[in-house]
Each structure stands twice: as structure tokens, then as C-alpha cells.
Amino acid sequence: MPPPSLAAAQDQVAANAAGNGIDARRRAGKGKKVHPLPDAGTTMGDGVGMGGGESRKGRPEWMTPAGAAGVLWRHPLPVVFACGLLLFMGVEYTIPMVPHAAPPLDLGFLATAAMHDGIAARPWLNSLLAALNTVFVAMQTAYILWAILAEQRPRAAIATLMMFTCRGLLGCSTQLPLPAEFLGSGMDFPVGNVSFFLFYSGHVAGAVIAAADMRRVGRLRLAALYDALNLIQGVRLLACRGHYTIDLAVGVGAGLLFDMLAGRYLDSKNVDSGENRCCSSCQKALFSQKLTS
Template sequence: MASAATATTQLSSPFRRSSKLNNNSNNNNDKALIRDRVMRGKSRYNKDDHVHNGGGGGGGGGEGLCWKRPSFMYWTLEDVVHVAKYHWMPCVFAVGLLFFMAVEYTLQMVPPSSPPFDLGFVATRPLHRVLESWPELNTLLAALNTVFVGMQTTYIVWAWLIEGRPRATISALFMFTCRGILGYSTQLPLPQGFLGSGADFPVGNVSFFLFFSGHVAGSVIASLDMRRMQRWNMAWLFDVLNVLQAIRLLGTRGHYTIDLAVGFGAGYLFDSLAGKYEKNKRRTLSNPHKEALLI
């Protein structure tokens, strides 16, 4: 009777260490109790509310933890205020999620017979009209943009060949290869009102991928490398020129807004991937001086 009473007491307190359950019968009962609690959906884990199987070494495994209640049932008003105060950015994103869910499910889609809607094109209509009526200005801006692309390319190659830092070059190679794959996979229609120029890069009005903008991504890659080297003035100059470049591309209808936005993100993404590639190679190279050879 005493043994049965002890076992009953221990099983009725499932959140305490059961150090005295040494026989197989009581261990099996303990495991069955844990499985029963988990199956009933008690998913909140508390470090003070758990059960360990007896023995400590061999038989317990992962079944020694019991989930209790759903997480939100522990929230208080103080917790909500804390989240709103110290995690305001995810809260703003949550509001944005709800807003754009409403927009998405109530907005009429653009029919196949109509040109795509682009908010950037709407915002740059005055610039488009000026460039359309003043071809010489369009050519001048195209030439300046080509110079800027040359600056990006020169810096990225210089960092590799002269300074022995290949990260920007690796990033650009990753980026342009991925751009080619995506650009060929989904070929967007040329925007209506496109204002090409023979002074633009690629030279002339040749075919090019719209998604995503290699102009913007390449500038971001160069700017990030400048910041790593603490060349702050050069980095800020490239950022300003990149913004002006994006405005010009919208004004000439050379890219959709989504091309430019993804171009900014792609620059950060592929710079990060190139950094991870370099870090991985440093672990495997026996001679770190060969890193600049891309070996």
C-alpha cells in the first residue's frame, strides 16, 4: 500500500524531478502521462513545469519535457506595451501587412491588353515629358550614366587586381549571373514610352534584361566595399549618384520600379553571399595570400 501511494503521489506531480522511479512499471507510466499531455495540445514550455524520467542517463530521451499552455495565454498588458515600445518596427510591418492585404484583395488587376501599372512611372511623368521633348538632354544624361557605370566597374576590378580584395568582384559575378537567369526566365515587356540613347550602356538601343537592374546593384556592391574600407565620402557619392541613376531610369522608362527596388536588395544580398564565400575559403586555404587569386 505504501509503495502504491508513493507512485500515485509522484505521478500526480508531473512537473517535479522523479528521482525515485527506478522500476520499469513506473517509468512506463511516467512516459504514458507525458505523451498524454503532449497529445492534448499543451504546447507552452516552462522551465519550471517539466518532467524528467528516472535514471537521468539512459531511458528518458526527449520525452522528459512536457509542453503546457499556448504562448499567448501568458501575455499581459505590460508585455504588449513593451513590444509596442521596443519593437515598433515589426509593429509597423504588421500594420503594413494588414493594409496591403486589404489593398491586394480589393484592387482590380491590370488586364492583359493594358500596359503594366508602375507607380514610379506616375511619379516621374514630368521628367519623362522633358526628356521626350529634349533629346539632347536625354543623350547627355545617358552619357553621364555610362560614365557612372564605368566608375563602378573600375572600382570593383581595382579592388581585386590592385588591392587584392576579390569580394566585390565575386559579388558582381554572382549578381550578374543570377540577373541573367531571372531576366531570361521572365522576360518583361519593354515599357511604353521608352527613351533609348546611343550614349547609354549597353551601348545603343540593344536588347537588355529588365529584371533586375544591374546598374543599381553594381553601385550598391561598390558602395558597400567602400564602407568596409572606410572610404565614406566615396560611398556617399556613389549612393547619391545611384539614386539619381534610378530616377533617370524611371524617367526614361528604362526600368520598372520593381527592377530598381530588387536591384538595391540584390546588391546587399550578393555582397553578403560573397563574404560568406570568402570566409569559407579562408578556412580551407593553406596559404591565405592566394585568396586574391580566387582559388
């Protein structure tokens, strides 16, 4: 049996050798990605190292019953749209088409049939509703002009210019027939009951642009009022057969789209993205015009 001093020296040499081996392995493995060993009881292909995105059987987690329930709970809107896709894929191949000699089928016209009959029997009511609608259009126009001239916020005006230009192009490209039950009035806008494009509704799109601008600057109550009047306007246009339902729906989308495009245009010109005020050069031009006037 070696003396205690010799045994201690041998233990120190063995410890140093073990430490040197560990350091060597660390240096050799430096910079390499080390994956943890699988737990006991798991086998290859059990989904280890998949970041939790796949189940133990190799399927994506959302394909399991629990995963599908979680997706439905967290993302109900895409699920509803997916169901709508499946529904209308079936409708597309089974719905009968309207014959070429028949009038267009419009569910909005069917829903407002009683209102249409009541307005048709009272010409004075038709003129009154047309006049009120024209006043609402004037309110939209006045607000948009006020925003650019008095408050120097051109976004709504630019969106309106884009919207009406696109509406004119689409109206020239595809002209839908005027509904046979159309109730015109000399008080309607355009004033004098002149001809106008049906697709899409500039009445609705203009109100959407104005309301979006109001929300942007915190005029929430005024925006809610315009939304309510826009809804009433849409019902009146359907009852008087001044627009098809699709004209109104696309009018809402057009208002939102061109408001967004106008905002992107102003952002590209380094205009303040908060309230979208005029750029410095525009303000100088407006200021010089005020001085000269």
C-alpha cells in the same frame, strides 16, 4: 527537576538529533531541483514559476495591455511590418488587376511623368543624362576592378559575377515588355542602345555592391557619394522608362544579397573576413604573374 548537568546533556542530545535529521534531509534532497514555496495569497495557476513570461492569469505577458505597450516600445519595426501584413492582406483581395491589353501600372512612372515629358522634348538632354549614367557605370566597374587587381580584395568582383549571372537567368526566364514610352539613347549603357534585360537593374545592383565594399574598408564618404549617384541614377532610369520600379527595388536587394553571399564564400575558403583579401594561394599566383610580366 534534573540537575543542571543532566539537563545540559539532554539538550545536547536533542540538538544532535535535530542536526542529524536536517543532514539526512539534505542528503536525500541533494541533486533535486527545489522550487520555492509560493508567497502567501497566491494560488495554483497564478503564473508562479513561469519566469515572469506570463501574467497572473496564465496569459503571456505580451498579451496584456502593459506588455503590448512594452513590445511596441522596444520592437517598433516588427509591429510596423505586422500592420503592413494586415493592410496588404486586405489589399490583395480588393485591388483591381490590370487588364491584359492595358500597359503595366507603375507608380514610379506616374511620379516621374513630368520629368519624362521634359526629357522627351529635349533629345540632347536625354543623351547627356545617358552619357552621365554610362560614366557612373564605368566608375563602378573601375572601382571593382581596382579592388581585386590593386588591393587584392575579390569580394566585390565575386558578388558582381554572381549578380549578373543571376540577372541573366531571370531575364531569360521572364522577359518583361519594354515600356511604350522608353527613351533610348546611343550614349546609354550598354553602349549603342542594344537590347538588355529589364529585370533586375544591374546598374543599381552594381552600385550597391561597390558602395558596400567602400564601407567595409572605411571609405564612408565615397560610399555616400555612390549612394547619392545611385539614387539619381534610379530616378533617371524611371524618367526614361529604362526600368520598372520593381527592377530598381530588386536591384538594391540583389546587390546586398550577393555581397553577403560573396562574403560567406570567402569565409568558407578561410579568407580574411575583415577586408576579404585574397587567400595565400591567390596571392602567390598574382605575385608570380607580376614577376613573369
